[in-house]
């Protein structure tokens with residue numbers, strides 16, 4: 049049987065496998081991993097092959113325009129040169145697809161609508177160069193596939209019934225994305241927000257704040273990640289002891305600095321780049337009929353949400369919940385009173401959500417793994433299309 053192949057092209061991870069399966073067969077990582085600082089296109093790790101034959105994949109869209117990333121690939125031809133070795137490797141060396149390749153391929157990329165040159169290149173590579181039986185690019189990106197999962201999940205409690213709407217929060221590598229998705233319909237594109245509050249942005253803030261005049265321990269995002277992992281496993285400690293790359297002796301890192309980095313990246317509602325700002329702006333643009341339900345059903349997905357699950361006191365869910373209430377209360381914070389600039393305005397920006405803010409509920413799509421949820425949704429999409437096809441026969 050020619051099963052549909054499902055490929056999720058993330059900005060630092062590529063997940064690939066077969067439709068109808070519960071997890072991807074393989075997750076490809078960037079060779080540079082978390083330590084990749086320079087905004088360079090990252091390289092997919094090809095087992096057993098040297099650098100010369102490595103595939104390169106550059107995410108087509110970055111909220112923060114870093115040199116050499118978004119603008120690096122302009123034409124369909126350049127995308128073809130990137131996509132052909134990558135997809136060929138996935139099909140032949142990971143999924144062991146035999147020629148002729150009559151499988152169909154479902155591709156999920158972060159953008160809601162892909163740039164035309166990437167779309168053209170995907171068609172050419174899949175249909176012409178690889179002779180695949182068909183290509184399906186998920187319009188709506190990660191939200192389209194997760195929609196399939198949310199629709200199929202049972203109500204959270206027998207009393208509440210099925211949710212009218214969900215707010216999907218995808219915490220990725222360099223950016224976070226938020227959108228409201230309406231049950232039985234689709235995503236509300238006007239509510240879509242993208243911010244630079246991805247997991248790497250948090251690590252960059254940790255790195256910046258941990259390095260003061262006295263010491264310069266945290267020199268890479270990998271080091272910052274180690275410190276964050278140590279903090280997650282000893283929540284109430286004032287300092288955590290971390291064995292960093294450069295130091296022979298374990299470094300003592302104050303958790304206070306990580307709390308501040310976390311606040312700056314995700315919880316500071318006065319900052320337009322924070323996650324809570326994006327989330328509340330998304331909800332402000334949500335039609336009133338769906339607003340309460342969208343607030344009561346905020347679903348966290350993406351690898352970043354998994355990394356932040358146990359952070360601080362109660363994990364990211366309870367911190368975000370508190371930040372939402374505080375942002376919508378309209379009460380100025382002490383330090384904001386000193387400031388008569390934009391932060392004073394920010395404290396009233398979300399006041400109109402005040403009546404429903406206490407209902408905010410944030411959760412993970414358990415029992416599905418939040419970091420694989422987009423791919424699993426794609427697997428459901430692919431399997432449904434497949435069964436429809438066989439049904440027609």
Ligand SMILES: Nc1ncnc2c1ncn2[C@@H]1O[C@H](COP(=O)(O)OP(=O)(O)OP(=O)(O)O)[C@@H](O)[C@H]1O
Pocket residue numbers: 057058059060061062082158219220221222223246247350351352353354355419
């Ligand atoms: N299971 C996990 N546990 C801890 N951290 C994780 C996990 N999975 C991913 N991460 C971290 O979260 C980040 C985002 O992971 P994700 O799988 O969403 O990557 P991506 O799909 O390439 O990102 P994007 O959605 O921005 O394209 C990764 O860079 C990684 O550092």
